[in-house]
Amino acid sequence: MNRPIVNAGKFQRPLTTIIAAVLIITVTFYLAVPVLALFFRTTPELFLESLQNPEVLSALWLSIFTSVISLVIVLLVGTPFAYFHSRNQYPGRMLVDTIIDLPLVLPPAVAGVALLLLYGRSGLVGKYLSMFGISIAFTTLAVIIAQIFVASPFYLRQAKSLFEQLDPAYEKTALTLGASPLRIFATITLPLTAGGLVSGAVMTFGRALGEFGATLMFAGNLPGVTQTMPLAVYVGMQGELNVGITVSILLVIISFAIMIAIRILAKKEVRNA
Amino acid sequence: MLELTLRKTLRDFSLEVYMEVRPGRIMALMGDNGAGKSTILNMVAGLISPDSGSISINGTIICDTAHGISLPVEKRRIGYVLQNPAVFPHMSVRENIAYGPKAEGLSRDVISARVDHWLEKLEIRDLAQVKAGNLSGGQRQRVALARALATEPSLLMLDEPFTALDADSMQSVKKYIRTFVTEMKIPCLIVTHRVLDSKEIGDQACIMSRGKMEWVGNPSDFPLCSCRDVTVTS
Amino acid sequence: MSSKTTKPNAIIILSMICSLLLIFAFAAGCTSGTTTTPAATTPVAATPVETAVPVSTVAAAITTEVPAQAAVTVTSTPTPVYTASEGDLVVYTAASLTGASSALGKAFEAAYPGHKVIFNLAGTQTLKEQVEAGAYADVFISASNKYTTALKQENYFINSSVKTLCYNYIVVITPKDNPGNIQSLSDLGKTGKMLAIGTKEVPVGIATNAVIDNLANSTYGQDWKNAVYANVKSYETAEPGVANKVALGEVDAGFVYESTYKAASAGTYNVLTISKKDNYLQTYSIGVLREGTNKDVANEFEQFMLSSVGQGILSDYGFTPAV
Numbered sequence: 001m002n003r004p005i006v007n008a009g010k011f012q013r014p015l016t017t018i019i020a021a022v023l024i025i026t027v028t029f030y031l032a033v034p035v036l037a038l039f040f041r042t043t044p045e046l047f048l049e050s051l052q053n054p055e056v057l058s059a060l061w062l063s064i065f066t067s068v069i070s071l072v073i074v075l076l077v078g079t080p081f082a083y084f085h086s087r088n089q090y091p092g093r094m095l096v097d098t099i100i101d102l103p104l105v106l107p108p109a110v111a112g113v114a115l116l117l118l119y120g121r122s123g124l125v126g127k128y129l130s131m132f133g134i135s136i137a138f139t140t141l142a143v144i145i146a147q148i149f150v151a152s153p154f155y156l157r158q159a160k161s162l163f164e165q166l167d168p169a170y171e172k173t174a175l176t177l178g179a180s181p182l183r184i185f186a187t188i189t190l191p192l193t194a195g196g197l198v199s200g201a202v203m204t205f206g207r208a209l210g211e212f213g214a215t216l217m218f219a220g221n222l223p224g225v226t227q228t229m230p231l232a233v234y235v236g237m238q239g240e241l242n243v244g245i246t247v248s249i250l251l252v253i254i255s256f257a258i259m260i261a262i263r264i265l266a267k268k269e270v271r272n273a
Numbered sequence: 274m275l276e277l278t279l280r281k282t283l284r285d286f287s288l289e290v291y292m293e294v295r296p297g298r299i300m301a302l303m304g305d306n307g308a309g310k311s312t313i314l315n316m317v318a319g320l321i322s323p324d325s326g327s328i329s330i331n332g333t334i335i336c337d338t339a340h341g342i343s344l345p346v347e348k349r350r351i352g353y354v355l356q357n358p359a360v361f362p363h364m365s366v367r368e369n370i371a372y373g374p375k376a377e378g379l380s381r382d383v384i385s386a387r388v389d390h391w392l393e394k395l396e397i398r399d400l401a402q403v404k405a406g407n408l409s410g411g412q413r414q415r416v417a418l419a420r421a422l423a424t425e426p427s428l429l430m431l432d433e434p435f436t437a438l439d440a441d442s443m444q445s446v447k448k449y450i451r452t453f454v455t456e457m458k459i460p461c462l463i464v465t466h467r468v469l470d471s472k473e474i475g476d477q478a479c480i481m482s483r484g485k486m487e488w489v490g491n492p493s494d495f496p497l498c499s500c501r502d503v504t505v506t507s
Numbered sequence: 508m509s510s511k512t513t514k515p516n517a518i519i520i521l522s523m524i525c526s527l528l529l530i531f532a533f534a535a536g537c538t539s540g541t542t543t544t545p546a547a548t549t550p551v552a553a554t555p556v557e558t559a560v561p562v563s564t565v566a567a568a569i570t571t572e573v574p575a576q577a578a579v580t581v582t583s584t585p586t587p588v589y590t591a592s593e594g595d596l597v598v599y600t601a602a603s604l605t606g607a608s609s610a611l612g613k614a615f616e617a618a619y620p621g622h623k624v625i626f627n628l629a630g631t632q633t634l635k636e637q638v639e640a641g642a643y644a645d646v647f648i649s650a651s652n653k654y655t656t657a658l659k660q661e662n663y664f665i666n667s668s669v670k671t672l673c674y675n676y677i678v679v680i681t682p683k684d685n686p687g688n689i690q691s692l693s694d695l696g697k698t699g700k701m702l703a704i705g706t707k708e709v710p711v712g713i714a715t716n717a718v719i720d721n722l723a724n725s726t727y728g729q730d731w732k733n734a735v736y737a738n739v740k741s742y743e744t745a746e747p748g749v750a751n752k753v754a755l756g757e758v759d760a761g762f763v764y765e766s767t768y769k770a771a772s773a774g775t776y777n778v779l780t781i782s783k784k785d786n787y788l789q790t791y792s793i794g795v796l797r798e799g800t801n802k803d804v805a806n807e808f809e810q811f812m813l814s815s816v817g818q819g820i821l822s823d824y825g826f827t828p829a830v
Binding site (some may be wrong): 018021022023025026029116117120121122137138216220221222223226234235237238239 | 523525526630632633636682686701703706707708709739740741742743744748752755756757758
């Protein structure tokens with residue numbers, strides 16, 4: 001039986017309405033108030049003053065730069081991967097499915113250690129790379145690698161699930177109409193899954209932007225090179241409080257702005273499932 | 274003219290068919306569910322490969338396992354209307370119909386002309402700008418038909434086109450199919466399990482059972498019966 | 508019509524009051540037993556409502572990741588908001604005592620049965636932040652006079668209980684195969700070397716900066732000092748972080764405590780000692796916290812740490828004993 005929980009305007013079931021309202025308000029406050037507390041802890045003058053701090057600016061630039069690149073790589077590589085993975089039954093498919101989820105359950109610090117033991121100077125792969133003069137740990141590249149490692153599952157799982165749920169009849173029909181597989185992907189598959197893919201991309205970006213543990217372990221903490229905003233927050237809170245709070249506020253503003261922008265864009269895409 | 278010989282081992286039985294359908298003629302493929310009828314259509318379309326066999330349309334070999342020839346789906350020039358019409362829900366009716374010609378790379382004027390032509394023919398001109406996802410079942414089927422025919426295929430195939438329709442829609446669909454198939458001089462394969470429909474629309478009929486052709490001939494030659502299973506006298 | 512509209516409005520207002528009460532009750536319950544000082548905001552993850560995962564990740568990272576920097580398993584409690592049960596002792600300990608802590612805990616529990624010791628290990632600056640934000644602790648072991656003094660001035664310590672625990676000096680360590688071929692302190696300034704040191708807030712970082720300063724002024728000069736800092740590839744937020752990067756061979760050298768070098772198994776590191784006159788005397792202090800409810804056991808623990816048993820264990824782990 002389909003009973004709407006809150007029947008707006010009718011208020012025929014007062015108890016249900018109360019419970020619903022309480023839940024919604026409680027959850028919203030629980031999530032929003034700590035974030036708001038950040039803003040109350042500083043003044044606009046202090047905030048603007050900290051913005052002049054070169055470490056704050058470099059953390060800001062570095063975070064955005066690396067997160068965007070990580071997202072782009074995940075989208076470009078992950079989308080075709082998810083597509084082929086979802087459309088084909090190949091040997092070992094179930095294993096690949098499980099591995100995609102692995103970074104989600106791995107504590108970020110563990111991920112960092114693993115990356116270090118692999119790509120670090122003495123690492124399995126790293127030691128051969130360093131023979132060619134290539135070093136990865138402690139570079140901005142390491143930040144990007146760490147971000148991709150921890151954030152890609154968000155996109156891959158979403159994309160995989162969307163492609164799996166997409167009725168193959170559309171693609172098959174398009175084939176019979178004479179469209180090449182590439183054209184079909186661009187004109188049929190992507191538009192029909194765009195909404196979900198965008199939400200997966202948003203989660204991925206958010207996760208990459210907030211990445212801390214793996215970055216600290218694998219990329220290190222060097223202002224201008226590897227000190228992303230979360231690291232700057234952490235270090236700041238141990239010494240210069242204002243820096244820490246300012247960067248925290250910046251993170252909130254950026255993340256919020258991106259979320260809202262994406263939502264607005266997604267609404268513009270009139271979608272029929 | 275469509276000529277095909279196909280063999281494929283399926284889960285419970287093996288499929289074996291051979292038939293010829295002349296241009297302008299409609300062949301009704303009948304039989305109970307699971308008899309392999311849709312598989313045949315999919316093999317002709319190229320979505321499934323036969324174990325062995327050959328298919329040719331108007332002398333062009335589409336598929337010949339003996340010589341390793343198998344044209345990819347998108348090159349076969351076959352109009353295929355699925356049971357669930359699968360109109361592209363995010364595109365307008367116009368864009369749906371234009372899809373095939375556009376993929377072919379035709380000029381904008383040609384595409385426009387074809388779209389208008391088929392909108393007219395299937396009497397859906399007033400739906401041209403409607404998003405296909407908002408259409409009813411009967412409307413979707415017309416769009417799917419228009420879309421398939423806009424590519425000017427050499428063969429038209431329909432899988433169970435009559436099942437979800439009301440009586441009026443059914444009559445118009447039958448009228449359309451007959452008209453276009455005759456005008457465009459193309460062969461047509463229709464999968465249906467309804468005896469009445471095959472009698473009305475089919476020039477030939479083939480009854481399949483467990484992958485084998487049990488009966489081929491003129492549908493007017495077998496008695497009308499409202500029951501679903503057709504008993505076969507060998 | 509009016510009665511119908513006032514009833515629904517009353518319901519909305521009623522629900523808002525209910526939920527606010529719920530939130531306050533929840534918040535009050537969570538912080539029961541600890542007086543929250545408005546001194547500092549707890550470091551929170553700065554991500555908005557919508558993305559739940561990044562919030563928890565950064566928050567978890569901030570509270571868990573610092574102790575977890577050590578590649579060895581560390582006995583640290585991630586969230587400092589709890590009250591020890593009767594008989595348990597909560598000791599906030601500078602991270603450089605990570606290795607010694609389990610031996611110290613076992614010995615104490617053997618000497619004073621019935622009292623379990625729980626160590627919260629992190630950089631002293633992190634621990635101080637946590638205490639200032641209202642976290643519960645019975646005993647605090649600080650690795651730096653700077654933070655000891657601050658905690659005394661802010662009245663967190665019972666000042667009379669604050670005693671010197673032990674000393675430490677700074678050494679330079681290199682990985683056992685010495686990939687950077689660091690043979691002397693001046694090599695640290697050579698181009699292309701990779702170093703790890705502590706941030707300027709963590710005690711080991713404070714000490715390192717002082718030592719580098721002293722060495723520059725006495726022997727190697729300002730150019731050497733600038734070159735050394737240019738070679739720093741990572742500022743670690745806790746001392747074990749530096750040691751681990753060196754142990755893994757990822758950096759050519761790191762500035763750590765002498766205790767870390769002495770406590771490591773033979774052959775893990777090579778060492779370059781720094782003379783006492785250029786070195787920085789790291790003073791570790793131990794004290795009982797005013798807000799603790801386990802004062803008797805806390806005092807026992809402090810006495811234990813200052814006793815020959817406690818000092819002996821510290822010495823085994825490379826610290827210079829106070830007594």
